[in-house]
Amino acid sequence: MNTVTTATHRKPGAADDGPGTWTYGNDVRLLVNGEEYYPAVFAAMNEASTEILLESFLVFDDEVGRELKKVLEDAARRGVRVVATIDHYGSPDLPREFITELIDAGVDFRYFDPQPRLMGVRTNMFRRLHRKIVVVDRQRAFVGGINYSIDHLRKHGAESKQDYAVELKGPIVEHFRLLVEGLLNNRPFPRNKPWWRSRVSPVSSDRAMEKGVPALAVWRDNDRHKDDIELHYRSAIRQAKKDILIANAYFFPGYRLVRDMRRAARRGVRVRLVLQGGSADKALPTYAARSLYRYLARAGVAVYEYCERPLHGKVAVIDDEWATVGSSNLDPSSLSLNLEANVITHHAGFASLLRDEIETLIEHHCLSIERKDFHEEAAWRRWAGFVVFHLMRQFPYWDRWLPHREQPILPATKAVELAPPPEPPAESVDATATRA
Numbered sequence: 001m002n003t004v005t006t007a008t009h010r011k012p013g014a015a016d017d018g019p020g021t022w023t024y025g026n027d028v029r030l031l032v033n034g035e036e037y038y039p040a041v042f043a044a045m046n047e048a049s050t051e052i053l054l055e056s057f058l059v060f061d062d063e064v065g066r067e068l069k070k071v072l073e074d075a076a077r078r079g080v081r082v083v084a085t086i087d088h089y090g091s092p093d094l095p096r097e098f099i100t101e102l103i104d105a106g107v108d109f110r111y112f113d114p115q116p117r118l119m120g121v122r123t124n125m126f127r128r129l130h131r132k133i134v135v136v137d138r139q140r141a142f143v144g145g146i147n148y149s150i151d152h153l154r155k156h157g158a159e160s161k162q163d164y165a166v167e168l169k170g171p172i173v174e175h176f177r178l179l180v181e182g183l184l185n186n187r188p189f190p191r192n193k194p195w196w197r198s199r200v201s202p203v204s205s206d207r208a209m210e211k212g213v214p215a216l217a218v219w220r221d222n223d224r225h226k227d228d229i230e231l232h233y234r235s236a237i238r239q240a241k242k243d244i245l246i247a248n249a250y251f252f253p254g255y256r257l258v259r260d261m262r263r264a265a266r267r268g269v270r271v272r273l274v275l276q277g278g279s280a281d282k283a284l285p286t287y288a289a290r291s292l293y294r295y296l297a298r299a300g301v302a303v304y305e306y307c308e309r310p311l312h313g314k315v316a317v318i319d320d321e322w323a324t325v326g327s328s329n330l331d332p333s334s335l336s337l338n339l340e341a342n343v344i345t346h347h348a349g350f351a352s353l354l355r356d357e358i359e360t361l362i363e364h365h366c367l368s369i370e371r372k373d374f375h376e377e378a379a380w381r382r383w384a385g386f387v388v389f390h391l392m393r394q395f396p397y398w399d400r401w402l403p404h405r406e407q408p409i410l411p412a413t414k415a416v417e418l419a420p421p422p423e424p425p426a427e428s429v430d431a432t433a434t435r436a
Contacts, residue, residue: 019175019182019189019219020228022202025212026170028343028350030325031144032357034152037165038064044136044167045071051081053135053180057090057128057327058147061098068148069102076106083107083184085409087129088114089122090147099412110184113407127222127407129183130338132165132327133176141168141176143343145249145314145327152312161312162361164354166325166343168215175217179341184409188223199235201322201346213347220328220340229328229342230335234260236318240269246316247274247306247358250329251292257330258292262299270302274358277305277367293369304366314342315354323351 031037045052052075059065076082084102086094088111102109112129115122134142144165146152154160168176182189202214220229230253237244237260244264251273265271273296293303314330317323326342328334345351 019178019217020191020198020225021175022198022214022216022346023171023175024202024214026168026172026215026345028213028215028345028347029167030350030353030357031142031146031165031167033154033161033163034064034146034150035154037142037144037146037152037163038067040167041134041142042067042071044134044140044142045075048075048080048136050137051135052083052137053133053177054082054084055086055129055131055133055180055183056084056147057087057130057132058149059086059091059094060147060149061093061095062150064150064153065094065098065148069098072107073102073105076102081108083110083180085110085112085129085180085184087112089125089128090130092117092122103413109412110409111412112409114410126337128333128338130327130334131179131219131341133180133341135173135177135180138173138177139169141173142166143168143176143327143341144325145312158309161310162306162308163312164315164325164357168343170212170215172215172217172343176341176343179217179219183339188221189225191224199232201239213345213350215346216344218324218326218342218344220335220338222337222339227335229326229340230254230257232324232342232344233257233316233330236316236322237261237264240264240318242269242319244269244271244316244318245274245355245358246272246330247311247313247361248316248330249276249311249313250331250334251275252332253330254335258296261301262296265296265300271300272302272304272362274304274306274311274361274366276311277307297369303369304362305369306361306366308365315358317351317355317358319351321346321348321351323347323354325354 029040031040052072054072059068072082072084084107086109099109113127132142132144132146142165144163146163146165150156151159152161152163179189181187198216198218202216218228218232219225220227234257237257244261261271261273296303314328314334315323315325322344323346324342324344326340328338328340328342334340
């Protein structure tokens with residue numbers, strides 16, 4: 001839904017106190033699926049005059065990936081600084097020609113944590129760069145869950161994904177730019193002091209009276225912000241008075257987050273979850289999520305399974321104003337391992353737009369999971385679900401026992417040397433590195 005909330009902008013690039021603090025006077029535009037996202041982000045890139053910064057988990061050599069490639073090449077050739085950082089685990093099979101043509105055009109193309117395969121198997125599956133961020137000219141930012149592949153378009157067919165992103169204008173843009181630059185230059189952000197104030201709704205501030213949308217950049221890393229996104233969810237759920245509506249692709253959150261949802265339902269808050277149903281692209285996480293249904297339903301939580309096609313969204317609306325859109329699932333990978341980024345808004349207009357989108361899914365494309373369904377489930381399946389859930393909840397802790405290593409961000413001219421067949425050594429380029 002291409003609806004823009006109006007705002008009074010400050011000077012471009014002006015920030016309050018850096019990422020993790022509330023900004024005011026922003027525009028926020030909701031973008032649903034690739035049909036709305038790709039035209040908006042590619043148009044912004046085509047209009048860029050100084051800088052494009054991009055982070056993504058997936059880029060495929062398909063119709064969408066090739067259009068992204070052309071847009072980035074055109075921008076670089078007209079003198080725009082273009083830096084694209086792609087996760088190597090998510091996008092390990094881009095053709096050499098795809099990468100070298102980008103580099104020849106002047107694109108600074110980098111891989112996050114490129115590693116050689118062991119007997120053809122990818123070995124770098126944990127602690128991924130899962131963020132999806134684009135910042136253009138310090139004027140516009142795009143944040144959400146949409147990658148660059150044709151499976152985010154309905155013409156891909158029954159396996160096309162349902163997903164969300166936002167286009168941002170205003171001071172919040174600089175906060176996301178600083179996040180991207182911080183990763184590129186190995187500059188972790190300190191926790192804000194007192195850090196918990198950023199989780200408080202900004203309505204008490206005089207600046208909340210400014211026109212536009214109060215917005216907050218939140219992220220998870222493996223340094224000083226390991227649980228920020230989860231803490232923001234938990235804080236909003238604990239403060240909820242009327243309604244909690246969450247749509248999330250991979251749902252098996254931590255025990256405390258589940259407990260907060262149950263407590264909210266028991267005190268009379270309407271709690272609704274829209275989760276993956278039908279033919280999920282990851283059967284094991286879906287099975288783990290279903291093991292929670294009985295436990296949540298006993299407290300009054302309503303569960304709906306989205307069955308039209310794969311659900312890839314990571315969005316939520318709580319009460320009349322709090323809303324979030326981003327890359328973070330509510331699962332162990334996103335909450336405990338991966339690098340993620342969400343935007344949180346506190347604005348009735350935007351919250352209403354997002355709520356309407358999710359409720360449309362519930363009304364037309366979801367199956368309600370009724371409590372009577374649980375009585376028909378075989379006992380062994382309940383126990384199997386219980387075991388799967390708790391095993392999957394613990395695997396981030398197993399990862400902590402493994403030797404930690406630096407996860408480099410390598411220019412692709414060096415990263416491509418990791419993959420067979422070998423080529424003559426590329427020109428030496430210094431690599432930046434970050435701990436993840």
